Amino acid sequence: MGEARTAANRFFVHRSVADEFGRRLAERMGALVVGPGTRDGVDVGPLIDANGRAKVEELVADAVERGAEVLVGGRRPEGPGNFYPPTVLAGVDSASRLMDTEIFGPVAAILTFDDEGEVLRRANDTPWGLVGYVFTQGLDRGLRVSEGLEVGMVGLNTGLVSNPAAPFGGVKQSGLGREGGRVGIDEFLECQYVAVPVR
Template structure:
């Protein structure tokens, strides 16, 4: 408490870290604004512009080597275009040069540490054991550093471990779907709800699916949702409150109602 007023706290990080801090925080009143991660679905419908979809996937997946709360994790691609989308994405991701950021010509650098890389290795191995096909990457390079190659997996089993957690690495897991109701249900089948990505040329479908997704933000035909003028945040286990824009400022304000008699 500060001067008898509730303390306001803003936090970014994993859900488990916040849960560990809850007991000590419960001894006083404080207002939390939390961003606790995500498991973003990336949906590509049969009428999508595949060039736009692949461009969006490169941004949504590979920004910061996939170590971002907004990173696309689960790629739901309509069965009729899944093979072509996977081929194009694998070609683009496979062309990226991995190495130290100080080296000329390098596109992407290392993961945060060996623990983070080990998690990615385990998730990919589990998916492959369950029948996923490696279209590109999937093998840890030899030598020093915590590098891991951009990886595309196709035919991923929905029961794979990487479908239920933040990957936090350069791995795109592709699953196929056949209709709108199916993909919305599967996209929402997660405790997280930060962001979703939808690629379609149909405006009606774009708006309809966006409204049905249980997320705080939606990227329509774009892989970049972050904007300092827009409210950033999620629902479900992805956090509380918003930051950015006027809504973000409101999070740090207290409203006072003044009743005045008239007459």
């Protein structure tokens, strides 16, 4: 159904650029075409089932009730199918249910921050830890923040982390162990230790 466990759900954006980021993201998301994936020109297909769509609707409704602003989307389209439009929410409250729930829907929740320590605390305040993304102009800052994230994978200035040559997996409630790459192969090997006395 086009869902990706590695899709970003929570966007922590520095307060100085949050309005422009939200505007640009809403423009891009609003231009995506929703419909059956078998049709030409469709960008976003249906969610997995009616329960999946209902979950997304509930999470968005909860965020809006807590003060989030819908910049684009946010409402189920008319007609059959389990479709939900790409949605961008700004000013999301940290207490919103979507902050600690895997959305599995086309929803981007924007939250603002002012400094690194704050954003790391808030980004790590979740039971999930599969992947995080860091976008910055400074490599030193990017590496420092990446190391501070409690996730199994980090995309530094890239939105793509899946690579067959690299280990794939998360921490916390997002998994144990890795697949892919040499580390992933090690998961399938048995190690034998032989102790030999030396005289």
